[in-house]
Amino acid sequence: ALVGALVVIWGDKGLGTFRPQGLLILLAALSWSVYFALQKHYSSRYSPLTIVCYTIWAGTLLLGVYAPGLATQVSAAPVRVNLAVLVLGVFPSALAYLLWAYVLAHTEVSRSVCVMYLVPPVAMLMAAVLLGSHVSGGVLFGMAIVLGSVFAMRRAA
Template sequence: MITRPNAKITFAAVFVILCWAYSPIGIHIGLQAYEPGHLALMRFLIASTFMAGVASVMRISLPRLKDLPLLALLGFFAVSLHHIALNYGQRGVSAGAASVLAQSTPLFSTLIAHFVLKDRVNGWQWICVLGGLIGAAVVVTADRGVGEMDPGGLLILLAALSWSVYFALQKHYSQRYDGLTMVCYTVWSGTVLLLVYTPGLWGAAQDAPASVNLAVLILGIFPSALAYLAWAYVLAHSNVSRASISLYLIPPTAMLMASVVLAEGPPGMVIVGTVIVLTSVLGLNLKPCKVAVSCDP
């Protein structure tokens, strides 16, 4: 049953926004001492351990044997590919710009819905997709100064595409498991795939400053675990479309946090691109349609 918004739902939504706005900042700090692969693995080893504790308390069901390939695929797109692309991308892209590009997920969800799932996409949606892609191009080219585009921006768009594929698969098979169970197995399977980066991880963790390890610990617990649980609570007790709109507060929140924590000031054209991207993505959600869209940290 969907209830009217209350203080608990509002608090949970604000908590999600703050956690996912911190994510690009935590990645930026983590990359000061970790390689992108090591950072992704360390982050999700922490998240997997935390989710194991939650799962033991909530007593989630065991997966069906025939679903293991699907869960591995979900883990690949949601965790492994998404976060490897994100981490490599943020080597050359500011935290604020990364948060904006990551919000382009609904644009790719619309394209997947049309070209793969054969859903009808109307003229309004095509306008929003085109506008969003133009805005993303503005952010990528302006982040380091016009004419100094870093390919890292394209990797973050790949991360957004990867999350769109995960969302399409997860939506299609979500009836098999409840939200918590699906998140747990997705995180665990994605972490297993990241184990290829195990060599050298322990040495990197020992050499990393305590402040960096603290940032990675926060990454593993808050954006990668607690935020998903809080978001599941929000979706269970409020209108999905209305709740999703609140996620568009993530990029400006991330930019504000980055300006305080990292002393990053976004160029004017990045702000212009941000407005274009968020307006386009918001337009996709506000226009009644068949295409389901989702945002990501």
């Protein structure tokens, strides 16, 4: 699946040169894996909704550094932009975290986390269908590798 993800990247924009900022992606992946492990640990003690509430509120608290001037920016933004932010906060964020917490509460982390490889191909497919983005042959080939590996991992587990 990792090879498939690399093929998707290569097929879309090319590999290019190394940038130190790319290490932030590795830090994000490490942080997410720690989050999954902690979430699984506490899923026996707390409900999925409680875990998600703690997660969302902790993230909101950390974003508090942007609070100065927030009211001014929100009032100056068009209504459609504020509505889009609200919809993005509810559906792809809160609802996705709630569903993921439910999955982790009822399965093993190692079994459920392999499905996360489906996020890039599904996002690219949605971008192509909903936004009219161009998907190259290399991206489609990488998506096929990712999907094949996810199905193989699920079958082996």
